[in-house]
Amino acid sequence: MLSSTDLDVIDRIWKGTIKISVRLSPLDLNIHHHKSPVYYLTAKRNSFLPLYYDDFLKFFKPYLNFATEQTFERLKLNLWLEFEDIPIKWNYPIGLLYDYLGLDLNAHVWNLKIHFNNYPTDFLIPQIKLDFMEKFWVNQIKEACYIQHSSAKPIMSLSTVDSSSLWESVKAHDFSQFNSIFYKKILPPVSTDLKHVPVKVYLPYSSSNFILQELVEPKDPETNLKITIKDVLNKWLPDLFSKNDPNYKYAFPLIQGIIVPGNVPICELYYLMTYLDGFLHICILMNS
Amino acid sequence: MFSLTRQLTQNNEPDKDKDKDKKEDTRKIDNEDDKQNKNNNNSNEITIQDTNLARSKISTTNSLILHNLPSKQNNLVVNLSKNYDKTNQVQKCLIRFQSIGSVNQIQPKVYKISSNQQFSSLIVFLKKKLKIYNNNQDNNNDSSTDSQIFCYIKNTFAPSPDEIIGNLFKNFATNNELIVCYCNTVAFG
Numbered sequence: 001m002l003s004s005t006d007l008d009v010i011d012r013i014w015k016g017t018i019k020i021s022v023r024l025s026p027l028d029l030n031i032h033h034h035k036s037p038v039y040y041l042t043a044k045r046n047s048f049l050p051l052y053y054d055d056f057l058k059f060f061k062p063y064l065n066f067a068t069e070q071t072f073e074r075l076k077l078n079l080w081l082e083f084e085d086i087p088i089k090w091n092y093p094i095g096l097l098y099d100y101l102g103l104d105l106n107a108h109v110w111n112l113k114i115h116f117n118n119y120p121t122d123f124l125i126p127q128i129k130l131d132f133m134e135k136f137w138v139n140q141i142k143e144a145c146y147i148q149h150s151s152a153k154p155i156m157s158l159s160t161v162d163s164s165s166l167w168e169s170v171k172a173h174d175f176s177q178f179n180s181i182f183y184k185k186i187l188p189p190v191s192t193d194l195k196h197v198p199v200k201v202y203l204p205y206s207s208s209n210f211i212l213q214e215l216v217e218p219k220d221p222e223t224n225l226k227i228t229i230k231d232v233l234n235k236w237l238p239d240l241f242s243k244n245d246p247n248y249k250y251a252f253p254l255i256q257g258i259i260v261p262g263n264v265p266i267c268e269l270y271y272l273m274t275y276l277d278g279f280l281h282i283c284i285l286m287n288s
Numbered sequence: 289m290f291s292l293t294r295q296l297t298q299n300n301e302p303d304k305d306k307d308k309d310k311k312e313d314t315r316k317i318d319n320e321d322d323k324q325n326k327n328n329n330n331s332n333e334i335t336i337q338d339t340n341l342a343r344s345k346i347s348t349t350n351s352l353i354l355h356n357l358p359s360k361q362n363n364l365v366v367n368l369s370k371n372y373d374k375t376n377q378v379q380k381c382l383i384r385f386q387s388i389g390s391v392n393q394i395q396p397k398v399y400k401i402s403s404n405q406q407f408s409s410l411i412v413f414l415k416k417k418l419k420i421y422n423n424n425q426d427n428n429n430d431s432s433t434d435s436q437i438f439c440y441i442k443n444t445f446a447p448s449p450d451e452i453i454g455n456l457f458k459n460f461a462t463n464n465e466l467i468v469c470y471c472n473t474v475a476f477g
């Protein structure tokens with residue numbers, strides 16, 4: 001069960017936001033306008049970009065050079081965002097994307113560019129039907145559930161009402177609704193009862209394939225001690241995280257934009273800091 | 289107008305590519321070496337050829353950070369990527385395909401694939417095997433049921449196309465094989 005302190009921490013994490021500015025790509029800009037208007041938004045860290053697509057479209061539609069020929073649906077499926085020439089993966093949570101691509105402590109706003117043409121299929125997963133975000137999210141959370149229990153039964157046996165209400169809670173960013181299903185009906189009450197903790201580790205300074213994901217148990221089967229985040233990082237990235245080093249000498253882990261102390265058990269971190277897709281996404285940054 | 293803009297961006301692309309880190313170039317060469325090795329290999333399983341779909345890009349912000357890293361940290365990053373690329377090139381994962389519903393079972397059932405490939409390359413391979421072609425010229429949503437294939441792991445979830453096969457294998461393989469079920473309609477909703 002989540003204690004009131006836990007709930008307070010989760011509440012603060014859910015309230016985490018990123019200030020984003022969006023400009024229209026010059027290729028899509030109507031010739032009557034010389035400069036793209038700027039759309040400013042305060043996006044939730046623990047959310048997904050496609051949940052903001054409708055807002056983007058409503059704002060930019062009058063400025064597009066071809067909008068009249070295309071339906072709202074077609075425009076939405078071809079929409080993509082870019083940061084410094086890099087197409088942004090819509091399937092990653094916004095907070096992870098920011099930590100991974102754009103973390104610049106001197107900048108107050110994350111500057112993105114929006115496109116409605118030339119969808120970069122080499123980099124991004126195609127957006128096939130309007131419910132693409134929901135479909136993707138459902139499968140991610142099922143994968144996470146399988147890792148948690150070695151079976152997807154808890155999520156597969158949810159009633160239709162509960163399943164749709166879980167997705168509604170994601171869309172509306174409503175923690176109490178999310179809590180009533182995800183924490184109470186899918187996760188075991190005690191974090192050490194997890195079979196494995198769904199964790200993904202990202203190394204942003206290398207190729208896009210550099211994502212680590214292995215099964216992590218909540219407790220060490222030999223010592224019966226809870227496995228800490230430092231233990232996991234030491235095992236997966238021994239060069240960057242040595243066992244004896246009490247501080248983060250060369251690199252540090254960032255979750256939801258927060259540098260996490262090394263001695264926190266990974267299973268407890270999962271309950272507090274998991275993203276909406278059921279994974280604890282850890283971004284590794286280098287000390288400079 | 290559309291085709292013109294498309295051409296323009298295509299023309300721009302090679303310039304952008306030049307800016308990318310050199311890692312990718314070495315990877316491509318590795319892949320070619322790999323293909324030659326495969327021909328020499330007399331194993332039973334057919335190997336699925338690597339696709340270079342997964343291109344890497346790094347943001348200017350990050351490359352600036354990289355540029356200014358102290359030498360010790362910089363060396364760590366360089367070695368890390370090298371080691372990772374090496375170990376993953378060597379490793380091959382066994383994939384067993386299983387059809388569900390009315391789709392044909394492909395023969396043989398078991399294939400080998402490099403663990404650094406993305407799951408999307410399995411889907412592409414499977415589509416080719418089953419002779420399913422997308423109408424790419426026009427994204428007509430009505431015909432999508434014919435041109436789609438849905439892949440599932442553990443009879444429960446469809447992995448994200450950008451997930452790395454090595455990771456899926458580590459997490460979900462049974463008896464040293466990653467079992468991928470496929471269907472032409474949505475199963476396990």
